[in-house]
Amino acid sequence: MPFKRPRPNPTQGGPNSESSSSRPLPAKQTKTSTAKGLPDMKIYIVQAKLDAESIATLTGLAERHSGVCRNAEDAEVLITAVSMRRRLERHVPWEIAKTKAVVTPQWLRDSIEHGGPLPCDDYVAIGDLHETTVQHCPDCNCKPCGCSDDSPSPTPPTSPRPRTAELSSSPTSLSAASVPEPAERAVYVPENLLPPDPPIPTKLETLDYTSRYACQRPAPLVCVNQSLVRELDTIRHSRWLEGEDRSALSYERAASVIKAYPHKIRSLAQVVKLPFIGTKIGGLIEQYLNTGTILEAETIKGSERFQTLSLFASIYGIGPSTARRLYDLNLRTLEDLEIYYGVERDDVGRQSQIVEVEEKPQHPRWMRGQRAADDGLGDSWIRVALGLREDLAKRIPRAEVEEMGRVVITELNDLKPGCVSTIVGGYRRGKRESNDVDIVFTHPDASKVKGLCKSLVRRLHERGMVTHVMHLSSFHTHDPLRLHHWDNLEKALTVFILPPTSPFYDGTRRRLDLIFASPEVYWTAVIGWTGSIMFQRDIRQWAKDKLGMKFDSSGITRRYDSKEFYPKTEKEVFELFGLQWVDPTWRNADL
Template sequence: MAESWTSLLVVRKPAHLKRMLSGRPAKALAVNTGPRRQLHLALHHDDLRLTQQQQQQRVLLQHYRSLGHMPFKRPAPVPHQGTESGGESESSSRPPPAKQQKTSMQKALPDTTVYIVQAKLDVGGISELFELAEHHTKGACRNAMDADVIITAIAMRRRLERHVPWDIAETKAVVTPAWLRDSVDHGRALPCGDYVAIQDLLETTVEHCPDCNCKPCACSDGDSEAATPRFEAKQLPSPLSSPSTPVKQRAMSTSTKKEEKKPVVPQPVPEHLLPPDPPIPTNLAKLDYMSRYACQRASPLVCPNQALVRELDIIRRSRDLEGEARSALSYERAVSIIKAYPHEIRSLKQVEKLPFIGVKITGLIEEFLDTGKITEAQTINASERFQTLSLFSSIYGIGPSTAIRLYNLGLRSLNDLEVYYGVEPEDVALQSQIVEVEEKPRKPAWQRGQHKGDEGLGDSWTRVALGLREDLAKKIPRAEVEEMGRVVMRELEELEPGCVSTIVGGYRRGKMESNDVDIVFTHPDPSKVKGLCKRLVRKLHERGMVTHVMHLSGFHAHNALRTHHWDSLEKALTVFIMPPSSPFHTGVRRRLDLIFAVPDVYWTAVIGWTGSIMFQRDIRQWAKDKHGMKFDSSGITRRYDSKEFFPKTEKEAFDLLGLEWVEPKWRNADL
């Protein structure tokens, strides 16, 4: 029985299959990816009654088979139903679309054979690369040995070796998919050094790259026409009519526009997004060390009573590790008030009128004045339990509750933790991953430790931190912190020119060494900030500078009634390694946090992430008590009507809250 064609459909996205096949008892005879990465489905009716799920599975199966190294098959042409002979003759006299395209383009890489590693590529990406290889290179081969260039999205040697033997990879140019796309756009083979997929293969990739320095190509000086895009100006007919512009023609127009564009003059950054020059000094005479709010006190990095503060802080840490949050907060406030006391304490009379110094802490201070130490602090510091809990909680992602649970299970050392979590440090160091999760808001400090369960970022991130603990435990000197900031800003400038940033955290408060590096970014154009964090992270990951990433969140609406203080900014917590070109490159991995804020809340984000913890807590409390406002890193709002306030500068934020200006170096209200 002859089959009758009923429809020839164009599906622009695979996700549209379900909608197009719904209620249609049909069978796919041909599946192909066309020049616009569309699925061409030739459908006909028959007596076979398939369920919708079976129809979809059959169509998708045909599509996936067509994505291999087999040539694509086009569906048979659709006969016209009209009776006018003129239309039929016109259609029949026109050559097939594929032939028209081949005759109207010049291959950008005619002498280059590519091998495409499909791992870590989505269906659309695979389809696009094979199409580019088909039309613009010598071809895509089945064996990596036969290729001139290996194209892969894999960035780690160990993972690449699952698909290509390392000894073969060392004899080829191994580049990212962007190399093929950009080479096609430019009409010639681009240098591979900027697109190397794996840093270990940089030298061999440059050596074997089929660019202008190695092989003759279409960009020779003697032929100006060869350097132009390989498409003709006239519009190419599409295999099936569609209002959208074909990919190849869009590439032509984009490439032409790029050549015709004049150099973009960078717009000056608004002055209010830059730090004041010279810095605004703090009027210490207007600050009061007797104030109950740390944001009204000057707290230096090192105070005259630093030894006493260290003893009290041991007791504070112990209370915090044991889940006694209220007691820990009492000691934290006492430490904060002593840090701001401008004179060395020699008698109890000096502390009698200080806030937050109760009977218990007064007795501890008296003991310290008599003996130079506090017995309770010394006992705690020498105990196995305190040492073990401190050790466990030093692993990023393990909070007090988890540390106590692990201790109660009998674990006592980091080796015990490795066995418990199944961690092999060598394997973790070789792995590279981007883990994307939705952030869980942190509880207020007074609620932490009251409920069982992990307070960290989950076992996956804990395993990474445990495997990299030796590197992450090393302090970062100020010079290296500044170099990390310069390296990241260079990469960001390539993505989105005009961004500004501030290195915050302990570095900004004057610490000579940091445990990690926090950087806050923004752009004068708010529309360019959203999504920029993930774009930067992926770029750093592809360049081998970020080895592990956990995205905590994107932007969320500022909520004046929110009870927790984990801000709603876009941020990523990463593990960073200096590029080989940096003079600070040692191979040591560092903790790097990237925080992105729209320009309206840039300075509140800078204040919030600068710290210290006690200073920030008291700014929030001051805003609530004195002005009925809510302050956090993502903005300032009035509580009763949720009106938002956007300070233009950091000092303006202090002015808005009725606070004297306090430089970052005087915000060290913690040890």
């Protein structure tokens, strides 16, 4: 923090003056000190958050020692007490601010006292402008300065520095710079890429459990009507396995509404007016209230077909249509699948594959005919998943999820210091155990993100931590019509094993998905990959219905002109859509 000298009265040198009481004001200095300390420099003073006395004093200093501009566009240096981007934008266009050195008033005082412009690094006013301020700082672009051989290099007073990448108190967010590293490798990370500290609370009273949109309903991990939700979800799962997507969605929506209902359901009258509870589902709820079960759900659970299709679909790479095709071939067990696919389990365990697979674009729905027979990743990866099925079926405790995140970010730090990451998926929504681990990464410098996913995967593969890569894709060009099946982020879906040095190492292989997003879409990627499925689906629907926008993990686009929007934080995504903030632990709109 710079030493704050008492500010004497402009005429008496009292405690309210802008300059030090230990020396006279610039106007009263001796002749040897009246030369301009910042000759030929143009300064613009942003008056926001400055009182009249401070404005007058700063203006006087600038007029005596440099030059004062009336327009920010004409200045080289912008002096401001504002520390937030939004407030600065009320007074200076952001595009102009990015071409200037934007510093605090203390820079002007200390530079004048020093006799020349000081480096701006310690005086940056807006964290998001750190790099551009340092780039445009006039410290050594000016004529004579303190760099000459016969004068010692000045040591500028220290100021509070903007936050660099650091380990968040929240275990879901990690940064590469949280691992100790040489000082010369420290990378500045803007505040907006770090999680809010303290976390933003959810104001439950502002949310509406009767809304048609899951993104407006608070859905806990476990609700007071959980057993009813499970019964409905069994019917939904059966419809999904049979390819009856519209029916499956109806049950999914009904279960999502009940998940958010805050009271124990004891009569049908409580829920008949809730959205998506029609006559049929209302009848099923009434049956459950009378008997404690839903007959159709119990019948489905006892069905050999349902049990077999569910078993097949639990194998990574096998979707509903592939499961039905295998069932129609009279296959009934995983051992049958091993024979069908020619799986040698010992061989699969010893194999180590790293293959780049680009997701093929799909046509829009109106151009699609019948679904392809195989909706998975292909036979080769089904063989891998079958061979590793015992490991991949094991649930991952939260502590191990965090350890995986720590190990990966440590390796990433060696490749590209300054990356930040958030563990997403069910872990971020509060689940005690996860089926797999999803991590979203970015870097403050967008140019350094491209290709980083492949570099990290190869590094982990070389170190024996990634044994198989089931999908590895690059960034795609922006696709405002969303014609592709997936988002256009760079990602790798891998099989991961912790190193023997980890306290959690037991040789178990885990599913680990690595997702890389450019910094401007980092938080949309985090929201999309956090889920839940219904929550994300309804955010997309809300954006379309209410705002005419398209939303997915790749970004936000206005439909009629494809204009892109780049919210700086996760909360700003909600604000852009006119939604109340919902913490991830209240986004469990699915079972």
